[in-house]
Amino acid sequence: MDTVVQFFQYFMEKIPSINVFDIIDILIITFIIYKVIMLIRRTSSASVAKGIIIFVIALGISQLARLSTVNFLLTKVVEWGVLALVILFQPEIRRFLERVGRGGWGKLFITSEASIDEMENAVTQTVEAYTALSKSKTGALMVFERKNLLTDAIKTGTALDCAVNSELLKNIFWNKAPMHDGAVIVRDGRIVGAGCMLPLSGNVNLSRDLGMRHRAGIGMSEQSDALVAIVSEETGSISVAVGGSLKRHLAPATLEQLLRNELLPQEEDAEGQKFKFSNLFRQRKGEKRGADSEKKH
Secondary structure (H helix, E strand, C coil): CHHHHHHHHHHHHHHHHCCHHHHHHHHHHHHHHHHHHHHHHHCCCHHHHHHHHHHHHHHHHHHHCCCHHHHHHHHHHHHHHHHHHHHHCHHHHHHHHHHHHHHCHHHHHCCCCCCHHHHHHHHHHHHHHHHHHHHHCCCEEEEECCCCCCHHHHHCCEEEEEECCHHHHHHHCCCCCCCCCCEEEEECCEEEEEEECCCCCCCCCCCCCCCHHHHHHHHHHHHCCCEEEEECCCCCCEEEEECCEEEEEECHHHHHHHHHHHHCCCCCCCCCCCCCHHHHHHHHHHHHHHHHHHHHC
């Protein structure tokens, strides 16, 4: 208790010496730390950040334990690690500098969130295109990026920057178009890549009825938080993959409802519940249990 009292006394003594420039300094450092944390959360570099923390902790322990050789080696690793981080985060650093060059410093203080109008348009146009593609049994594969950036996947295809349009989607996925076999990637309501290659799922328990599009869609949803919408070329059925789970044979109305509730700000219904992708599976399980109970009775 005495230690706590002494801490507060020391803190109160230092308050009068804090000036406006100290507050500005603290706010700038806080903002930089916040942006770095958000950058790590939006990319797949969380494991890299954990590795860096482990290295720093090991460096501190080696210094406290006076392990001179280990400390020397870890110090050199950290020194060269700065260069390695610059190379590793090169796409993010480049994007940061491009934003500074295009919009000035003011845009750095604005969070890069998708425009609601653009996302509304993307959902509407996607449903319209998928309805037509489903009827014509034209295969389609669309990835809606969320928090995890899909820069590596975009690099495997053709980079674009245009609004989502149903006619454009139907042209891209036309079976004689050069990019119809790849995936269209949507970021913040805009198409940023087409003809992109996606990682296949490593789940050995998937149904053999699923083709490469479905396995690629599930694989992408396993490795990121993206939502993937698929149209089967064989049956024309619409499917959606999220979090490694696949919901098949969706009606256009169900697809639209799912996209709106996964990609747009959610509103509670009259019962206070939200339509989520996982609820589709819970509802299906509930129906199955009800059918089983009726059979028993």
